[in-house]
Amino acid sequence: MHCVQKITENIYWVGGNDRRLERFENMFPIPNGVCYNSYLILDDKTCLMDTVDTAISRLFIDNIVHVLNGRDLDYLVINHMEPDHCANIEELVKRYPDIKIVGNKKTFQFIGQFYDFDYSMNIHEVKDCETLCIGKHNLKFMTMPMIHWPEVMFTYEETEKILFSADAFGAFGAMSGNIFADETDFEHHYLEEARRYYSNIVGKYGSQVQGALKKLSCYDIRMICSLHGPIWRENLEYFIEKYNVWSKYEPEKNGVVLVYASMYGNTENIMNVIANKLAQKGVKDMRMYDISKTHPSYIVSDIWKYSHVIFGSVTYNMGLYYGMESLLNELKALNLQNRKVGLVGNGTWSPQALKVMNEIICSMKNMEIVGTPFEITSSMKNNEEEIVDKFVEGFFINLIGC
Ligand code: FEO
Numbered sequence: 001m002h003c004v005q006k007i008t009e010n011i012y013w014v015g016g017n018d019r020r021l022e023r024f025e026n027m028f029p030i031p032n033g034v035c036y037n038s039y040l041i042l043d044d045k046t047c048l049m050d051t052v053d054t055a056i057s058r059l060f061i062d063n064i065v066h067v068l069n070g071r072d073l074d075y076l077v078i079n080h081m082e083p084d085h086c087a088n089i090e091e092l093v094k095r096y097p098d099i100k101i102v103g104n105k106k107t108f109q110f111i112g113q114f115y116d117f118d119y120s121m122n123i124h125e126v127k128d129c130e131t132l133c134i135g136k137h138n139l140k141f142m143t144m145p146m147i148h149w150p151e152v153m154f155t156y157e158e159t160e161k162i163l164f165s166a167d168a169f170g171a172f173g174a175m176s177g178n179i180f181a182d183e184t185d186f187e188h189h190y191l192e193e194a195r196r197y198y199s200n201i202v203g204k205y206g207s208q209v210q211g212a213l214k215k216l217s218c219y220d221i222r223m224i225c226s227l228h229g230p231i232w233r234e235n236l237e238y239f240i241e242k243y244n245v246w247s248k249y250e251p252e253k254n255g256v257v258l259v260y261a262s263m264y265g266n267t268e269n270i271m272n273v274i275a276n277k278l279a280q281k282g283v284k285d286m287r288m289y290d291i292s293k294t295h296p297s298y299i300v301s302d303i304w305k306y307s308h309v310i311f312g313s314v315t316y317n318m319g320l321y322y323g324m325e326s327l328l329n330e331l332k333a334l335n336l337q338n339r340k341v342g343l344v345g346n347g348t349w350s351p352q353a354l355k356v357m358n359e360i361i362c363s364m365k366n367m368e369i370v371g372t373p374f375e376i377t378s379s380m381k382n383n384e385e386e387i388v389d390k391f392v393e394g395f396f397i398n399l400i401g402c
Pocket residue numbers: 080082084085148149167227228
């Protein structure tokens with residue numbers, strides 16, 4: 001049965017949720033599920049904003065048929081050509097052969113790459129800032145390359161001042177009937193997952209997000225409709241400011257994340273000792289992760305949030321422990337910047353962990369090593385405590401000075 005909601009007088013949410021998928025993009029765990037949003041505008045012409053993932057195709061088609069109530073579908077706008085949003089194009093062309101697919105040059109290139117059906121009679125190619133009037137509603141298309149993929153567009157509906165923002169302003173997490181952010185306890189139920197979504201999926205493209213925010217600042221936006229997560233119709237500036245901070249790679253909070261790679265518990269022990277000493281100096285709300293236990297997407301997200309991070313790793317294969325090397329390289333690939341970093345290495349013979357961690361961190365932008373990095377040999381002894389104290393003191397002074 002159809003499952004839709006009106007978001008304004010003539011615009012309907014026709015998306016759906018997936019709580020069964022284990023990993024988004026076959027990579028990121030989504031214990032709270034994910035939603036795929038799509039929106040249908042009824043006017044002189046009918047216009048659908050994006051489609052959904054194959055996982056909910058049946059419901060999606062039911063939704064469209066119900067809302068159209070016998071009408072034809074005139075336009076399908078493709079703001080993003082990633083398959084979690086465009087899996088139903090072929091089915092819609094079969095059902096509505098006169099439909100016009102609205103996209104840019106790259107959109108049509110990608111349709112041809114992903115799918116194998118004839119859409120040559122359905123193409124409506126647009127350029128940046130081109131408009132399409134469908135009655136009372138007027139759609140303006142803005143190309144936003146690399147706000148996740150190069151073909152991405154945002155569509156601004158000028159009459160009701162609604163921004164259809166593709167992946168931007170999205171979040172992991174299925175929706176429980178409440179599709180508007182103001183109907184949810186967003187800070188508790190969505191914010192962490194919105195940050196994890198942003199940092200891991202869009203984080204690399206901070207400069208493009210900054211460009212988009214600048215472009216959007218000229219528009220009066222009353223509602224933001226993302227392809228994932230709840231719709232914003234109140235307090236939009238709250239979430240826009242989160243995107244501003246995240247895309248500038250600025251920490252949201254002065255605080256410490258500790259991440260360790262430990263084989264037999266000795267590196268783990270040092271990290272606990274460091275955290276205890278920082279706690280006794282009054283540092284609150286620290287987060288500690290075992291790289292082999294926690295999916296790196298959660299660690300990336302917390303590092304995006306906090307100002308300081310301490311990496312502690314054992315040496316492995318005369319290099320860096322696999323999980324730690326992978327995390328640091330991922331942070332570098334995501335363009336993480338502006339963090340204060342403490343480093344602790346460990347090795348039994350030919351220790352290399354500290355050296356490799358230092359090389360990776362120093363190859364990133366605006367990262368500062370704080371405290372005095374140190375390396376232990378197999379395990380820390382009681383008579384070596386002053387080395388830890390020296391590290392903690394230096395790290396703490398930097399933390400409270402921020
Ligand atoms: Fe939700 Fe970039 O796709």
